[in-house]
Amino acid sequence: MKIQESVQQIYDAVGQAANVKSLTHCVTRLRFQLKDESIVDDEQVKAIPGVLGVNHQNGQYQVIIGNAVSDYYTALSKLWDFSEEKRIDNSTQTKEKKKIFDRFADFISACMSPLIPALIGGGMIKVIIIVLTTMGWLSTKTTTYSLLSAFGDAPFYFLPVELAFTAAKYFKVNPMLAVTVAGIMLHPNYTALVQAAKPASLMGLPVTLATYSSSVIPILMVVWAMKYVELGLDKVCPVSLKSIIKPLLEIFIVGVLALVVIGPLGSYAGNFLSWLVLLIQSKASWLTMALMAALMPLIVMTGMHWAFAPLFLTASIAHPDSLILPAMLIANVAQGAASLAVAVKAKNKETKQVATAAGISALLAGVTEPALYGVTLKYRRPLYAAMVSGGIAGLVMGIFNVRAFAFASPSLLALPQFINHTIPQNFISALIAAALALVLTFIVTLAFGFTEPKALDSITDQATVKQTPASGSQVTQKVYSPVAGLVSPLNKVADATFAEGILGLGIAIQPQDSKIYAPFNGQVTTILPTKHAVGLTSDTGIELLIHVGLNTVELQGKPYKTNVQVGDYFQTGDLLLEADLSAIKAAGYDPITIVVVTNTPDFIDIVPTTAESVIIKDVALYVI
Incomplete structure (x- = not known):
């Protein structure tokens, strides 16, 4: 029997559209949410060709199909509209069960993670420019310098536009309208008003002239509000004119909110976070840096390092970062050194290969996920060694008050981000602290040791042979x-x-x-x-x-x-x-x-x- 015939029988057996509230599918089963499961005859459904069984669980009527489930779902979709608008969004229920912190961490990570390649690429271009100008190979007066600077600055300057797109996907709003509102916040006419520093108004409403280029929090708050604006407009806009009226009103309403209310609030929130962190650092910079360097692996695991984005994404000569990027350098080097120590001490050939690759990634590229999840966290004691040694090296970094003058994923290759012609000792201090983190973590990891799983080819004990x-x-x-x-x-x-x-x-x-x-x-x-x-x-x-x-x-x-x-x-x-x-x-x-x-x-x-x-x-x- 063809799939279409089986699908029709399933559709009829569950009561057709009148009894179906929603339908999703996983890798093996169709998952119906029915108004009344009692009217469905399980034995009748099981007898349908292609159906392997049924299951009642979590308010779902599950029809087990197997590997061909996606074909059955596609065929069912032709019988009734199971579009996103008509499905029950289980993610809402899930979010309610999560703690606020977990939801916030998920939100930040979901919005920032897709931007990482662009930020790393732009950051490395800025680092290269620093090296070229420091060595005298590139003049700051040339058009080449100006254009290369644009290459490096673009991912950061237009960060609100990038975040508007990722946040729109997270909140399930129109991404192009979200990008348009971000464009309003960066438009030359608006930035000219900011630079003029004169009072401005919009239809009599006062406009706070905040700078939104390279900002994070304002646009995230704006897109969050856009979700509710869209829901409201969907209810009030006439269906016949929705394609015209809805985008018109959405751009106008959200644009006004962005410039008059939400954008300024987000700007103040970002500035407050920066002020608070810098205040704590000003009272005990050495301690703050030590704690941040030691705890950075745990912060990265939660994705909460992106909460400090306003501090480090805008790092420059005029506004250096004296906390997050220096701490990340120490933490990244420590993770790389711990992984290399594991590679040296390991007897398992595969462990050596994994740890070596992870160590190189952390040390040279500043990408620590392979080291953190594949080595140090896996074996625990190397993670402790990296955190202890990172805290000590971070203390040295804090005492020297090391600052980063450009954003790049901190690593040995990105060390030029700590170069400043007027503060030559800054780069030297960064080198000393990084070297200390590298050597100390390597030694402490070897001393702490770790429990290594047996190599695959060495598993020849009696129990294994018997089975x-x-x-x-x-x-x-x-x-x-x-x-x-x-x-x-x-x-x-x-x-x-x-x-x-x-x-x-x-x-x-x-x-x-x-x-x-x-x-x-x-x-x-x-x-x-x-x-x-x-x-x-x-x-x-x-x-x-x-x-x-x-x-x-x-x-x-x-x-x-x-x-x-x-x-x-x-x-x-x-x-x-x-x-x-x-x-x-x-x-x-x-x-x-x-x-x-x-x-x-x-x-x-x-x-x-x-x-x-x-x-x-x-x-x-x-x-x-």
Whole structure:
């Protein structure tokens, strides 16, 4: 029977549009929210060709399809409009469950993260300009200098425009209208009024002449308000004229609010944050710098370093940053040094490779995520060593009152950001502090040591040998654990679809780490839009589903970050995705990770490990 015929039967069985409030889908099942589930005959639905089973959970009527679920969803969408406007937004419920701090951190991270490549690129151009002018190879009077400066300044000057776009996606408002309002705040006519410093008004309303170039908080507040303006206009605008009246009124209303009310408030908030931090620093700069350098890895983990963006994104000769960028330099160097120490001391060949690459990334590029999540946080003691040593080096940085005169992701290559012709000792002090962080962290990490997992080829203990099936002429393939954690039999999972093996045989792991790694060599075949599940196919034909959490499709992908795309080829141990376990638990969901072979019938047997716990590269499944 064709999919269309099965879909029609499903549609009829659930009561058609009259009984359906919303429909979404995850990697294996259609998720209906019905007005009345009692009118649906489960046995009738199960008998429909293509349906593997049904499940009632979390107010949803779930029809289990398997790998072809997206085809069924597409066909269902042709029978009824399941557009975003008619769906129930589960993310709203999720947000209500989250703490304010977590929501704010998610918001800042979601808006700032897409901008990082542009900011790093522009920052490095500014660093190169500093080097060229310092060495006398480029005159500040040439047009080349002026144009290169524009290259470096553009990502920062137009930061409100970039943030308007990312914030619009976060709040689900029209991104082009948000960008237009940001353009109003940067328009030459408005900036001319700011430079003239004379009283200004808009239709009799006083306009506070604040400078919004390179600002962060004002535009975020404006786009947040735009969300409610759009909702109001949707209700009052006549449908026949909405395409004309709505954008007209939205630009006018939000533009006025931006210049008269919200923009100035955001500017004051940013200035207050800067003033508060600088006030604390002025009272005990040495202590503030030490604490900031020591705690920076934890701050980066939460994404809260972007809350200080007004302080460091505008770093220049006229307005140097004497706290965040210097502290980040120390923290980044410490993370790199700790990773290199792990690489030197490790016996596992793969650990050496990962730690070396992570250390180079942190030291030379200022990108610490590979070091933080792949090495120091993973082994704990290297993280403590980096924090202790970073605090000591930060204390030295604070005593010397080191300042950064340009934004760039702090690293050894970006050290010229600390050069100032009139303060030559500033650069020397930065070098001394960075060298101290490098050497001290390396030594302390070696002294602290760490517990290293056994190399894959050294796992030959008796327990492992016993659980390897005797194959004779059969071929036994290994599926390695994609995450470290406690092992649980699949039939103990609180979800009938997995527990009954409807999707295939496998194993469940209660994760102790946020990273999901490739369990074999192969290709990415499926990634759910909600990012909580990936489908993989090994080079030898094993089709594997890795499903992180139960019912986590309802989180709309917010606690997840994918590091691969559909079609990507990967090697065993490559990072596939990351899951914020604390956020998943805080939202009331179980982060247990399901690993199942979805083409189980193609093999003689799927044998799970008998170990109570696994780490990365332990064998999780034997496929015969």
